[in-house]
Amino acid sequence: MITSIFNKSKQINFIIVLFIAVLAFLNARTNTIIEPISILFVAKQITVFFICIITILVFNFIITKNSLTQSNNYEVLLFSLFLLTLVQTTSNSNILISNFFVLLGLRRIISLRSQKNIKSKLFDAALCIAIASLFYFWAILFFIAFLFSLIFYSDNNIRHWIIPFIGVATVFSISVGVSIVVYNDFFEIFKSSRSVSYDFSPYNSTKYLVAITMLFSFGIWSSIFYLQSIKKKKKDLRASFKIVIIAAIIAFVLILLAPKKNGSEFLFLFAPLSIIITNYIEIVDDKWFKEVFLGVLVLIPFWLLVL
Template sequence: MITSIFSKSKSINFIIVFLIALLAFIVARVNLTGEPITMVFILWQIALLFVCYMSILLLNFIASKNSLTLNNSYEILLFSLFLLLIAPTTSSTDIILSNFFILLALRRIMSIRSQKNVKKKLFDAAFWIAIASLFYFWTILFFALILITLVLYSDNKLRHWIVPFLGVITVFVIAISISIVLYDGFFEILDILPGISYDFSNYNSIKYMVAITLLMSFGIWSSIFYLRNIKKKKKDFRASFKIVIVAAIIAFLIVLHAPQKNGSEFLFMFAPAAIIITNYIEIIQEKWFKEVFIFLLLIVPFITLLL
């Protein structure tokens, strides 16, 4: 039943996904927000919800444009369910915006496959990652994804290796200029002394343990088959599949280094995890097992609301 609904890309699927994302957004604000409800607050929350919706559409575009998944809606369904599974991921304005810019960068990185306008794409990817790091510093780790992409495509052109650094420098110069104009200081809007924390005590609750266990167990299990099947993909798209697994590893490193372990840091893992798990769902032959697999992913986020 579930597989028949999301096995093809349909308009109704986006409506369902948007409703799940809306529920996750509301749950996060009911449980985590202590601000007075004003018109400005409501308008800002609507804007953030719009960014979440744009992130979902961007994920769908990246997956379909680069043939990372088949013609289905599993990846956006999983992304929305992950938002509900760990609701605090929609509570941090900085992380929501940072993740959106990372997805914009990932879109440009993936498009390098065509080998057209490579310098522009490299600059754009680095530019978006640098912008993302202004909101959440540790996303600068995704810059390594650009360099790894150049390695995957065996790009030996020196100018292509220089361009990404120019993209980061451009954002750095603009940020300093704005800081001088607005705050009369060089580094007021730059988080040049990022914090690091390895205190995972905030995860010591049933809700977090269930959520993290499901996300990590399903993600790792799916990754085994994902890596095994890369060789079966078309040669032109293999690098794109490798980029996704590297992005997942970088996102995991961000979670480990996050200075505040409140759950919102997991948002960076959702897009690559959704693509990886979707690939596993697509190769499951037994229909009953596929139904059970998706049902667990569907029901557990709603169960965690009661914990």
Template sequence: MITSLFSKSKPLNFIIVFFILVLAFALGNKHNVDETKLLEKVVLFLVCVVSVLIINFIVSKNNLTQNSNYEILFFSLFLLALPNTTTNGHILISNIFLLLGIRRLITMRSQIDVQKKIFDAAFWIAIACLFYFWAILFFVLILIALLLYSDNNIKHWLIPFVGAATVFLITVSVSVIWYDDFFTILNIDASVSYDFSNYNSVQYLITTTMLFSFGIWSSIFYLKSINQKKKAVRPPFKVVLFTAFISFFVIILAPKKDGSEFLFMLAPVAVIIANYIETIQEKWFKELFLGILMFVPFILLML
């Protein structure tokens, strides 16, 4: 029953996801709301909604799943399991720009306007870095994408640096106009922390175990399914996998480990697990697999 509901794209699925988002956002921000911050919280909630819509758009337009809505369901459930992912406005906004950059990398498959897409990807990722410094690691994704698409044009390898430089010059110019200083507006925090003590709670232990175990298990079959696809359609799926891999290092390096840093990992892992769900032939196992992912976040609410 659960699998049949989300196996096809339906308006009802978006309504269910919306209410899960409302619950996740309310839980994450219940101790940090007052009248002065009400407008800010409304904007951040809309950012969460837009993130879901962008993920669905990327997946549906590039056929990353079989026309299902599993990816947005999993993304919203992961937010519910880790409600702190909805609290950091800088990371929420950074993640949106990152998704826009990834979208441009994935659409390189068409080999139309390749130079523009590379520039756009670098441009969006550079903006993401302005809001959260360690999003800079995702620049590696652009170079990986060029390798995956077997791009030997030297000009294409230089374009990402042009895109990043463009954002830097615009930002510095704005800083000079507003603050009469070159770098004040950047406010970069490049610090690193290896203190994982905040994860020593039942909620984090259960959620991270679920996220990594289900993600790694699904990735094994995801890789197998990629190898079974035509060579021309493999790169977008590999971009998703490398995005999840890079986001793991973002979590490791995050200067403040309060759970919000997991946001970068949720979208790619949701797509990977959605692909695995679609390959499961045994209906009872598919229902069990999806049931665990659905009910664990709600069970955690009672802890």
């Protein structure tokens, strides 16, 4: 039933995804609103929700443009379900903006497979990830994806290795200038926390444990088959699929390092994990197993709402 609905790209799929995103957004704010309801507050919430939706649309565009999955909507369904699993991911505006720019950066990195406009793509990607790090410092870890992308494409052009650093330097220079003008201080704008925390006690609740267990168990299982399937992909697509698994690993490391562990840091994992699990669903031949597999992923987030 579920697989037949999302097996092909349809408008109704995005209506369902929108409903799940709205449910996650509203649930995250139930009993947590501490600000008085005002026009400014409502405008802020609408803006945050708009970022959530535009992130899903950009994610779908990246998938379609780079053929990272077949012509279906499993990946956006999974992304929205993950938002519902950990509704805290819709609350932190800085992480939402940071993740949005990370996706834009990964889009440019993955598009390197065309071997066209390499310099501009490297510069744009570095620019996006550097901007992402302004909102959430540890997003800078995704800069590692550059190194792997250049290795995967066997790029020996020294200028291509330097360009990403120029992109970062550009953002740094502009940010310092803005900081001087706005705050009369060189580095006030770089306020994102650079600290590290290994205190995982905030996850010690039923909702967190179930959610994290679901993400990692399904993610690890799917990753095993995902890695095996890369060899079967077209040669020009293999590097793109490798970058996805690298992005998932980087997101996992980011979660471990996150200075404040409240669940919102998992947002960086959702995009690569959705692609990995979708690729696994696509290679499953047993229809009933596929239905049960996807059915569990759908039911758990809704079950967590009533816990």
